[in-house]
Amino acid sequence: MSLLQRWQALDPATRTAAIGAARDRAGIPDLRDRACWESRDRVATDSILAEASADLERPWPHTLLSDFARYWRDGVRTAYEDEARKLTRRTSAAVLAAALTGDEIYVDAAADGLLLLCEQTTWCWAAHESFATAKGEVLADPAQPYLDLGAAETVAVLAWADLVLAPALDERVPGLRRRLREETRRRVLRPFLTDRRWHWLGLDGHLHNWNPWIHGHVLAASLFLETDPEIQTEAVDLVVEGLDRYLGALPADGGCDEGYSYWWNGPARLASALELLDRVTDHEFAPWTCMPLAELARYPQRMTLGGGWYVNVGDGPAHHDPKQPWQILHTWGRRIGDAEVVAQAAAHRHEPLSPDAGLGRALVALLDDEWWSAVPASSPLPRSTWLSNVQLLVAREQAAGVDGLTLAVKGGHNDENHNHNDVGSFIAALDATPVLIDLGQPTYTAISFSDRRYEQWVVRSEWHNLPVVAGQEQPPGARWRATDVAVRREEAFDSLELSLAEAYPSGGLKRSATLDRSAQEIRIVDEWDEGVRVEEHFVIGGEPTAHAPGELLVKTLSGGLARLSWDPALGTGRLERRPVNDDLLEGVWGPYVHRLIIDTDGTTFELKFTRGSTHD
Known part of the structure; x- marks a missing residue:
């Protein structure tokens, strides 16, 4: 039974009662319940209270038109988006501090932030404001609000703040809650209900993380801020329909073509929305057996390398911020009865709670006693994972361990969500640290999702x-893909063979990638037609330390030593050093990366990746 079928199978009276009682059933008491709020785990609260206290001494962030206009002027998105996020984060921190302490100074700070959000001309981020672009303008029109991720993130702060602070806001700033409801209806609920052309609805079959991200926040706005039962019911029904569409588009094996980073804003957003719906129906909705929710929950452990490193594809950093909302995954694992998913989440229980995850996520996490009583342990890691839909193989030298070699290799096509032209590419890691790397996401600018994307x-x-x-690279587009994909997963080795004949205009190339546990090596073998010129490229994270014909030693970013070897008759190859010149990438790889280019001859090339030795 699908999500939508499960929702529609509920007795109409049950659905009506759930929506009407959502504020009480959400499991978030308002700040008058001092016994509850003052008993929260200190690990969770100390960092939040320290941040909120420091904020009191700082000026409030302001979003400026000049920063908004930079998207059109010089392509810079971050000047405006960073300030918008600072404002929602600071408001969220004040709301959390007000709930935790009951102190009026934080109630007033939260009210200030909420009104500043209401006073913004637009909640939409400039990169998404196509209404203004269509008119040749850079100023958003308040009469034509664009419902994007920025608007969804903002309305979520209003909704969860109203849920927990309502009595204090009515006492301290009467009228503010009415303003919150009016802005929510105008900027979010009315556009959601009256205009079904939003691309993120996925009505054309193209589904991506915007769908659950926005739908989840619209759900909170509908349940906590809207007071008209008919509007609430219509909005919630459409939310469930939209989430069902997204879930139905995900592969049965739990793969995510957007990668680990966007998994937190795709499937994990879906899980948050489903948990809220399940709560308000007193768990009669019970969506957790719907396919493929159980497999989706296993994705993070399948992509974990260790030490904060992850298998990254497309626009995703390889070294991820550990401050993810792991409580969501913990709850998810409990709901589906998967002890390994629960353990994977619990391994991160020591991370402090952060408003960065969103106000709703933080509030839910704060009140999850099972989460705070979980005992952190090591992450359970599968020895081998094959995700057939996205054609991604991840193989470790040691089951459940981070030591040794790890190989990740992908097929797929060049029109995946957040795509890079990377059909057949691979990652080789030593002791969890990537050495032959996927660079991942650069800082987004105006060209990131334009027809100039592949200039990056x-x-x-x-x-x-x-x-x-x-002499040709892979072009973008769905027609450029891997074919004849064959995976073998044995005790001694894992391998992926694929044809790249349809990934290049010139065609004619096959690749096999193998993790050989017996030999303790990764082998990459390329074969092609006679007379074709092939130039092998390898992108390196770390510092090359010795370079000779047929060999390169690399000191990894964690201090290990890796060895790359090939036919010495091909010489040393060309080793290039490139400055990164991007704050986001530099935060992962350092100020520069290297690229090894090897000119080949004949019709085959083999690279071996092994652990290096100081005697090499």
Whole structure:
């Protein structure tokens, strides 16, 4: 039974009662319940209270038109988006501090932030404001609000703040809650209900993380801020329909073509919304047996390398901020009865709670006693994972361990969500640290999702672990794909073989990638037709320390030593050093990366990746 079928199977009276009682059933008491709020775990509260206290001495962030206009002027998105996020974060921190302490100074700070949000001309981020672009303007029109991620993130702060602070806001600032409801109806609920052309609805079959991200926040706004039962019911029904559409588009094996980073804003957003719906129906909705929720919950452990490193594809950083809302995954694991998912989440229980995850997520986490009583342990990691839909193999030398070699290799096509031109590319890691790397997401600018996207060096195939064939890179588009994909998973080895003949205009190339546990090596073998010129490219994280014909030693970013070897007759290859010049990428890889280019001859090339030795 699908999500929508499960929702519609509920007795109409049950659905009506759930929506009407949502504020009481959500499991978030208002700040008058001092016994509850003052008994929260100190690990969770100390960092929040320290941040909120420091905020009292700082000026409030302001979103400026000049920063908004930079998207059109020089392509810079972050100047405006960073300030918008600072404002929602600071408001969220004040709301949390007000709940935790009951102190009027934080209630007033929260009220200030909420009104500043209401006073913004737009909640939409400039990169998404296509209404203004269509008119040749850079100023958003308040009469034509655009419902995007920025608007959804903002309304979520209003909704969860109203849920927990309502009595104090009525006492301290009468009229503010009415303003919150009016802005929510105008900017979010009315556009959601009256305009079904939003691309993130997925009515054209193209589904991505915007769907659960926005639908989940619209759900909170409908349940906590809207007072008209008919509007509430219509909005909630449409939310469930939209979430059902997203879940139905996800592969049965739990793969996510947007990668680990966007998993937190795709499937994890879906899980948050489903948990809220389940709560308000007193768990009669019970969506957790719907396919493929159980498999989706296992994705983070399948992509974990260790030490904060993850298998990254497309626009995703390889070294991820540990301050993820792991409580969501913990709850998810409990709901589906998966002890390994629960353990994977619990391994991160020591991380402090952060408003960055969103106000709703933080409030739910604060009140989850099972989460705070969980005992952190090591992450359970599968020895081998094959996700057939996205054609991604992840193989470790040791089951359940981070030591040794790890290989990740992908097939797929060049029109995946947040795509890089990377069909057939691979990652090779030593002791959890990537050495042959996928650079991941650069800082987003105006060209990131435009027809100039593939001008960015980090998304091009020549800056992945891929060959240039007959002088040509892989082009973007769904027609450029892997074919004849064959995976073998044995005790001694895991391998993926695939044809890249349809990934390059020149065609004619096959690749096999193998993790050989017996030999303790990763082997990459490329074969092609006679007479084709192939130039092998390998992108390196770390510092090359010795370079000779057929060999390169690399000191990894964690201090290990990796060895790359190939036919010495091909010489040393060309080793390039490139400055990163991007704050986001530099935060992962340091100020520069290297690329090894090897000109080949004949019709085959083999690279071996092993642990290096100081005697090499």
